[in-house]
Amino acid sequence: MLYVEILGNFPEMAQDEVKAMLELAGGEILGRDYLLLKVRGDGRAFPYLDRLGLAHEYGELIVEAGSIEELLRKAEREEWPIRGTFKVDTETMANCRHNVTDLPRKLGAVIHARGFRVNLSRPDTVVRVYCGEKLYAGIRLRFFDPKEFEMRKAHRRPFFRPISLHPRVSRALVNLTKAKKELLDPMMGAGGILIEAGLIGLKVYGVDIKPEMVKGAEKNLRHYGIRDYVLKLGDATRLEEFFPGKRFEAVATDPPYGTSATLAGRKRNDLYRAVLRSIYSVLQPGGRLAIAFPADFRGEEEAGKLGFRLVGKYYQRVHKSLERYFYVFEK
Ligand SMILES: C[S@@+](CC[C@H](N)C(=O)[O-])C[C@H]1O[C@@H](n2cnc3c(N)ncnc32)[C@H](O)[C@@H]1O
CATH class of the missing domain: 3.40.50.150 (Vaccinia Virus protein VP39)
Known part of the structure; x- marks a missing residue:
């Protein structure tokens, strides 16, 4: 499963842009939580998602949960495809319903316990957490640099x-x-x-x-x-x-x-x-x-x-x- 974070200024247009790209790549949008799209797609989608204009980033969605406790519990059982060092980065969306203040530290500890090293200034891998109606954690694959x-x-x-x-x-x-x-x-x-x-x-x-x-x-x-x-x-x-x-x-x-x-x-x-x-x-x-x-x-x-x-x-x-x-x- 993949995620795409779309930009907030034209959310409907941004969502349809992703939909159009997935139609070319054999994937589909499964759901949306504010600016986060849950996407079914595999490696074939990457060249098309790489084309996006109205997106902030996309990545691999690893965990979805209804509470912080559930997220941490699930995270303990997941395989984390982390390359090199990592850092947890949280996106609190406007509809966030959870208190995520301590979450980067807690999730970082869970992933660290699986044998991965933290590097806060220059991580090789960014673990992204999104807080909306629900909570999501994934691995960033591509960030679209506004510059x-x-x-x-x-x-x-x-x-x-x-x-x-x-x-x-x-x-x-x-x-x-x-x-x-x-x-x-x-x-x-x-x-x-x-x-x-x-x-x-x-x-x-x-x-x-x-x-x-x-x-x-x-x-x-x-x-x-x-x-x-x-x-x-x-x-x-x-x-x-x-x-x-x-x-x-x-x-x-x-x-x-x-x-x-x-x-x-x-x-x-x-x-x-x-x-x-x-x-x-x-x-x-x-x-x-x-x-x-x-x-x-x-x-x-x-x-x-x-x-x-x-x-x-x-x-x-x-x-x-x-x-x-x-x-x-x-x-
Ligand atoms: C709003 S501008 C396009 C801006 C363009 N998308 C860009 O990013 O630079 C519209 C253009 O349409 C051209 N134009 C106006 N009437 C035209 C016509 N009948 N046939 C072809 N071009 C025309 C104008 O010369 C102008 O360059």
Whole structure:
């Protein structure tokens, strides 16, 4: 059994991101306690879980218990796959119902008695304890260092445009499409979504109507070591012309909002409808689209008219005058 600790800012989107990855890896989510997901999965899931954007960490779940006494009792009987030295680290979630003040010391003593050495400053293995409705203890396998995503925020890229999603959100959009080999962003801007897709090994295709964006996105992709890309100058409402006969496995995009962003002379809602239609025409049957729209656009209804099926919808309040939804559709 595995656990995944998701981030708290978009819990529903984060949970669905994990679900999408497990669907590719033959696993499933078995339950959730606040931000902790209990997951059925084996080693095949690791390369997919390694892709996650909205997760804090994942690991092997060793013990689950309803009380501290039960946790310690079970811990005495478990095999602890600890490599080298260890340390117990506790996460008290907002719904924690147990007094865990002394737990790291007590659980540390139990594991120590099994022959493992403690090292509080530089442990080889981190034993994670989560306190929510219940208690959970496991071995951390992968921690997603926030600094790695921060390094790719818009202002850290060689070609800078302020209108860009947070890299974690871009990564999640890519994953929600369940892409395994390729992804198209038909309104790529500075390439934030394509960077996240390229870094997990997908071949990336990008389109933008502005020449400086096409040049800038290429600069950014190369800066992050991405070489397998096809970028085109063009109109996202006419995708079939740029990719004749091509049917994409996945599309993710963040269209302009029509406030400070450019709409290239079009009415915003007309542009959105035309882009949806154009994306539908180049997507494989069963292929997925992840797309952001301001809250006052009826994304679900408009996409539904074209034949898209809604798979997920997640709300975000960006600031006072911008509320949006991220949608995931399937053709
Ligand atoms: C919000 S930005 C995308 C930001 C991008 N996701 C990023 O991370 O940098 C929207 C982009 O859509 C482009 N655009 C606007 N109308 C377009 C059209 N009809 N076809 C293609 N691109 C278009 C704009 O030039 C702009 O770069």
